[in-house]
Amino acid sequence: MxxxxxxxxxxxxxxxxxxxxxxxxxxxxxxxxxxxxxxxxxxxxxxxxxxxxxxxxxxxxxxRVSTPFKKASRSFKRGDTIINLGKGVQIGGDQFIVMAGPCSVESEKQLMKIAENVKKAGAHILRGGAYKPRTSPYSFQGLEEEGLKLMRKVGDQTGLFVISEIPSADLLPLFETYVDIIQVGTRNMQNFHLLKALGKAKKPVMLKRGMSATIEEWLMSAEYIMAGGNEQVILCERGIRTYERYTRNTLDISAVLAVKELSHLPIIIDPSHAAGRWNMVEKLSLASLAVGAHGLMVEVHHDPEHALSDGAQSLKINKFKTMMTEIDKISQVLGKRHL
CATH class of the missing domain: 3.30.70.1140 (Phospho-2-dehydro-3-deoxyheptonate aldolase; domain 1)
Structure with missing residues (x-):
């Protein structure tokens, strides 16, 4: 009301x-x-x-507000939410932010090489998985706490902010210590115990859309976090599961427009998980910019053929640099600021 x-x-x-x-x-x-x-x-x-x-x-x-989500609703807040990370970097508004890095943190050497290169190309935030919730229990599960420490170390040395995915509420103190943005993965979008805990967190939270979730369900999950007191929520469209098998998921690019009508929260796109194919990432990224997303999350690896996870959807460093050049060109046409 x-x-x-x-x-x-x-x-x-x-x-x-x-x-x-x-x-x-x-x-x-x-x-x-x-x-x-x-x-x-x-x-x-x-x-x-x-x-x-x-x-x-x-x-x-x-x-009366007819939507079940309240704090996340544009009816409750007409202006866009802008999340200030510091050093002039904002998520929301007229900036276009790029998060880039490996799917998994494998070693300090690997992480530093990728971080230095994505930084030079214009990325603002280093992504990397320390805890890896995988479909198979036999797949690489991540370096865990050591991975978070490496993310923080490399982020500080390169001047990049750090984002990583949290798998469970008991790890929140570790994540608040080592990362700048806490990521909630697609499988945990409706882990309400975790969402409630993140409502008490002091760090921004990036909430990925569940692979089969409606937009309303996604925004209701954001509402859980905001109802707990943490209104620094970023939404991430990462593709949804459909009957199509050619791509890993189906990128719902219209979700950007729908969210901007319904909510004041910033929204970014993850084209890597949406397509599952590195050769589609650049074009989907440019489309994300054109449709009005506030940023991207892209997987980058210096040696994707030997990556411990998701090598098939990771851009090589030279491909990432080419993509960033194209983003700069289109940003100027659209009046978006890309730092």
Missing amino acids: IIKMKEQATKKEYEKIVAYLESRHFEIKDVSSEHIMVFGVIGDTSSIDPHDLYAFQGVGEIT
């Missing part, structure tokens, strides 16, 4: 109705501007009769 006060309403009138709603255990989300007082009422508002609220002086307009 959204309540808009009359233009001539006083602060005392605003505080009176807010106090009443808080006494009924509703959460208040203030979205006032310089000229008008507006706030959202979060909770089970079906118990509220809007006509009763008009009894409060200064109330101008009451609107």
